Amino acid sequence: MDHYEIPWSFYFQFNHSEQIMRIYLSNLFKLKEAIPNNYYVLSYDDIEKFLHKYDLRKLNYFFDKKVTNTFDMVLKVKDFTRKKGYINLHALCYIESKTMHCVSIDVMEVIKIKKMFDKHILNTNVHLEIRNSEYDFKEIKDKKIEALEDHLHELIYRKYSN
Numbered sequence: 001m002d003h004y005e006i007p008w009s010f011y012f013q014f015n016h017s018e019q020i021m022r023i024y025l026s027n028l029f030k031l032k033e034a035i036p037n038n039y040y041v042l043s044y045d046d047i048e049k050f051l052h053k054y055d056l057r058k059l060n061y062f063f064d065k066k067v068t069n070t071f072d073m074v075l076k077v078k079d080f081t082r083k084k085g086y087i088n089l090h091a092l093c094y095i096e097s098k099t100m101h102c103v104s105i106d107v108m109e110v111i112k113i114k115k116m117f118d119k120h121i122l123n124t125n126v127h128l129e130i131r132n133s134e135y136d137f138k139e140i141k142d143k144k145i146e147a148l149e150d151h152l153h154e155l156i157y158r159k160y161s162n
Contacts, residue, residue, distance in 0.1 A: 002126040004116075006152070007109055009089055014100040016063045019044040033079070033087075052076035052086060059100060062093070070094045070144075070151040075104065090155060092130070092148040103130050103148055110152075114160040128152050 009029040013022045021042040025035060042050055051059075055075050062071065071093055076086035090110050093102035113128070128149050 003129050004113070004126050005129045006105055006113070008130055009087070009104045009106055011101075011103050012091075014047075014059050014102070015098060016060070016100065017098050019047070021047050021050075050078050062095060062100065063098075067095060070147045072151060072155050074107070077104075092151050092155070094144055094147065096144075101144070105130075105152075110156060111160060114156050117156070 007028050008026050010026060011024045015021075021040075023040040023042065025038055025040075029035070030038070047056055052075070055073075055077075058073050058075070062073075073091050073093065075089045075091050077089060079085050079087055088107040089104040090107055091102040091104045093100055095101075130145060130149050130152070
């Protein structure tokens with residue numbers, strides 16, 4: 001089976017009870033956005049400024065619904081450096097013991113993968129890999145990463161198929 005490595009933007013953990021978000025940036029995203037730090041911890045007030053006004057509600061919604069499977073959502077996050085505009089991301093997530101774990105991928109990257117499938121540049125049964133050498137996702141168990149990678153296939157066909 002072929003493999004294709006997904007350029008992810010950042011991994012984040014959202015602790016529902018403490019209302020704290022930890023963000024781990026990918027090297028590629030840091031370079032693209034000219035961001036100096038690898039890691040951020042956001043308080044509730046910071047999260048309100050960082051996420052689009054409806055997206056904090058989305059995070060809490062999944063806790064309220066007690067979602068146990070992997071799921072996805074579109075998030076709009078404030079641009080890290082320019083302070084104007086938003087970056088649109090697909091977040092692939094799961095919840096484990098009051099903490100949401102999500103890997104975010106730029107919407108345009110997901111569309112690019114779909115176009116590669118459509119043009120047969122990538123075989124539709126290719127294994128889409130979120131893991132890579134720059135970050136090993138110590139916080140996420142391998143089975144969960146595999147579930148998120150499988151969910152990415154579902155997302156592509158659900159959102160971007162005619």
